[in-house]
Amino acid sequence: xxxxxxxxxxxxxxxxxxxxxxxxxxxxxxxxxxxxxxxxxxxxxxxxxxxxxxxxxxxxxxxxxxxxxxxxxxxxxxxxxxxxxxxxxxxxxxxxxxxxxxxxxxxxxxxxxxxxxxxxxxxxxxxxxxxxxxxxxxxxxxxxxxxxxxxxxxxxxxxxxxxxxxxxxxxxxxxxxxxxxxxxxxxxxxxxxxxxxxxxxxxxxxxxxxxx
Ligand code: BEZ
Numbered sequence: 102x103x104x105x106x107x108x109x110x111x112x113x114x115x116x117x118x119x120x121x122x123x124x125x126x127x128x129x130x131x132x133x134x135x136x137x138x139x140x141x142x143x144x145x146x147x148x149x150x151x152x153x154x155x156x157x158x159x160x161x162x163x164x165x166x167x168x169x170x171x172x173x174x175x176x177x178x179x180x181x182x183x184x185x186x187x188x189x190x191x192x193x194x195x196x197x198x199x200x201x202x203x204x205x206x207x208x209x210x211x212x213x214x215x216x217x218x219x220x221x222x223x224x225x226x227x228x229x230x231x232x233x234x235x236x237x238x239x240x241x242x243x244x245x246x247x248x249x250x251x252x253x254x255x256x257x258x259x260x261x262x263x264x265x266x267x268x269x270x271x272x273x274x275x276x277x278x279x280x281x282x283x284x285x286x287x288x289x290x291x292x293x294x295x296x297x298x299x300x301x302x303x304x305x306x307x308x309x310x311x312x313x
Contacts, residue, residue: 104210104237110135110228113205117168117196118178124168125232127196132165132259133228134251137211137221141173141181145245149223150197151189152248163255164230167195171221172206175199225251227258264311265293275313280306 110133112125136153138146153167160166173181178197186192198205200221206212211221223246227236235258240246257268266278282304284290290298290306298308 104226104234106234106236108234110226110232110234111208112232113208115170115198115200115205116175117198118175118182118193119196122196127168128166128228128230128232130164130230132163132230132255133226134160134165134167134255135170135209135226135228136167136246137170137206137209137224139220139223139242140171141177142184145242146171147181147185147188149245149248150185150193151191152246153195154191154193156248156252157194159252163252163259165255168198169193169195170198170200170205170209170211172200172203172212172219174201227251227254229258229262260310260312266308266311275310277307278310280308 112123114121114123134153138149140146150169153169156167171178175197176199178199182192182197200206203212206221209226211224213222220242223240223242223244225238225246226234229235236254238246238250238254253273256274257272260278261267265281265284267281268278272278280290280294280298284293294308294311296309296311298306300306
């Protein structure tokens, strides 16, 4: 199954480092950062899992939680966790799914057709509380992800779900945003954006972030 923005996020049962779980029940009413990594006991993945562990507070503030997957077994994950903690000073504080049979990796299209079957690609799926895939970021195995970008995307998704705005290039939480072009009623604009707005073009209008 191919995954796109707006695809439903299928449910699955999994063995994880936190014990067995049912994905939708585990996700509850939270956003989920579901990320795959190619392989246990590899250097880039080791730094990535530690980087996500360091985001625990930031994710909690955003009503979000992380879950990782690779095609290795849970027993391998547990052995690797000791090395992550030993080398990075922090252990993963989120479940890591063991998927040696590739069942969940295939369900979520995490093994590209031209990749070795033994590698899940370095992907991140943002899944909202309605269990829809809202964004997908995919990197090659040789490039470790920028996990600050994950928080930035999550902030943008949550902001733009609640306000008629979009976030411009390199936007960070607290910075100016753009008013969506479909909003043209002057009264509604004034009501929604009481701090005012700047018109650079009729279709390019900037306003302070409305929830700040
Ligand atoms: C790594 O995580 O370091 C890695 C994984 C697969 C291929 C290359 C690097």
